[in-house]
Amino acid sequence: MDINGEDLSPEREDIELHHVDFSYGSKSILHDVSLTIPEKTTVAIVGPSGSGKTTLCNLMARFWDVQSGSVSLGERDVREYSYDSLIRNFSFVFQRVYLFSDTIVNNIRFGKPNATLEEVKAAAKKARCYDFIMALPEGFDTVIGEGGATLSGGERQRISIARAIMKDAPIIILDEATANVDPENETELMEAISELTHDKTVIMIAHRLKTVRNADRIFVVDHGEIVQQGTHEELVSVDGLYRCFVMERKQAAGWKV
Numbered sequence: 001m002d003i004n005g006e007d008l009s010p011e012r013e014d015i016e017l018h019h020v021d022f023s024y025g026s027k028s029i030l031h032d033v034s035l036t037i038p039e040k041t042t043v044a045i046v047g048p049s050g051s052g053k054t055t056l057c058n059l060m061a062r063f064w065d066v067q068s069g070s071v072s073l074g075e076r077d078v079r080e081y082s083y084d085s086l087i088r089n090f091s092f093v094f095q096r097v098y099l100f101s102d103t104i105v106n107n108i109r110f111g112k113p114n115a116t117l118e119e120v121k122a123a124a125k126k127a128r129c130y131d132f133i134m135a136l137p138e139g140f141d142t143v144i145g146e147g148g149a150t151l152s153g154g155e156r157q158r159i160s161i162a163r164a165i166m167k168d169a170p171i172i173i174l175d176e177a178t179a180n181v182d183p184e185n186e187t188e189l190m191e192a193i194s195e196l197t198h199d200k201t202v203i204m205i206a207h208r209l210k211t212v213r214n215a216d217r218i219f220v221v222d223h224g225e226i227v228q229q230g231t232h233e234e235l236v237s238v239d240g241l242y243r244c245f246v247m248e249r250k251q252a253a254g255w256k257v
């Protein structure tokens with residue numbers, strides 16, 4: 001990756017992939033992928049495991065470079081941006097979270113290094129972590145990790161959301177962020193995500209029908225290609241992978257009752 005990009009601040013944050021081909025080494029992954037995500041819309045990416053969903057999102061923040069075609073943000077190729085000026089537009093939320101062995105306040109402040117304690121606390125409240133943090137022996141100064149406090153997976157994830165709220169990037173990528181959440185954590189996680197994603201561009205790789213169906217646009221990926229796109233209503237009305245996906249979810253939900 002060259003480091004000679006410009007410090008750019010796009011006027012709009014529309015994302016566009018234009019005939020993108022991508023391989024990891026000699027392993028071809030994405031084939032002729034084109035898509036547009038207008039700013040402040042919510043899109044869902046669905047498709048089988050290994051179909052290329054995570055790879056597709058990672059290309060938007062230029063974790064990798066495309067072999068052909070282009071990825072652009074605000075009508076500028078991502079390769080024209082300096083790394084910092086590109087990456088400040090994105091926050092990623094994953095299911096598994098990396099936190100530093102440092103205090104909670106520093107972990108959250110990482111999203112905005114000059115943030116005041118008041119700002120950190122406000123972000124923690126929005127991310128539904130304030131109460132459990134205050135219940136720890138040293139509150140926001142509690143050290144996480146080795147020799148420090150042990151947090152549950154849900155708590156760690158909400159701290160990472162507080163960090164993302166602090167960063168306040170215009171584009172939020174949720175990569176299976178709500179997969180395998182236990183019911184105990186689900187409400188708080190959904191509330192935290194909704195605080196984070198308010199008024200943002202949201203790209204979610206999701207399994208859950210109730211999150212997917214409300215998206216402005218759904219992209220269905222299979223074997224590295226976009227095989228369908230449209231709204232939930234449009235896609236369920238035609239034969240195809242999306243309809244299979246919906247039937248599977250409905251069945252799975254039925255079994256739980």
Ligand SMILES: Nc1ncnc2c1ncn2[C@@H]1O[C@H](COP(=O)(O)OP(=O)(O)O)[C@@H](O)[C@H]1O
Binds near residue numbers: 024048049052
């Ligand atoms: N860093 C990597 N190096 C090599 N192959 C990878 C790498 N990351 C993912 N892959 C492969 O690329 C394909 C698509 O992966 P991924 O984008 O993670 O799919 P999904 O998110 O849809 O499950 C899979 O075959 C996966 O094994």
Ligand SMILES: [Mg+2]
Binds near residue numbers: 053054175205
């Ligand atoms: Mg993935």
